[in-house]
Amino acid sequence: MAVKETVGLVVSDKMDKTVVVAVENRSSHPKYGKIVVYTKRFKAHDEKNECKAGDRVRIRETRPLSRTKRWEVADILSRAQKV
Template sequence: MSEATKVQRSVVGRVLSDKMDKTLTVEIKRMVRHPVYGKYIRRSTKLHVHDADNNARAGDTVRIQECRPISRSKSWKLVEIVERSPE
């Protein structure tokens, strides 16, 4: 059997909080179709993300990637800062 590489999910979200050390709170927004009515509904998820260098600031748009659990609440890591906030 050949060595298979695991595909890791990556998503884009907005940083809500950067007050913790090496940790960000990122909001992921998505559109979900209602099962009965077919109308699209906005849904959001807050994730704790590992930011080793404390680079990102609140308001930045970032790309994050799934990884091994780093702590009880963190299993995502910062890949890149897509767009800086204007502040």
């Protein structure tokens, strides 16, 4: 069985060992043809609290870890830009 993985942007890191990751899906509208962006937010497990808001991460599906948490951070692809 294949493991589901997806790439998204960390939008919140305020919880302990949990981050909220926004994943964008772009698809063409069936009738009008315009590109529509759908955003889905997942809660992902971050064991060492390494992720910060703005990081691009790869998340992987796992067993249920809490009521809403079914994903874990596989690796950090890029860090947030410092201002």
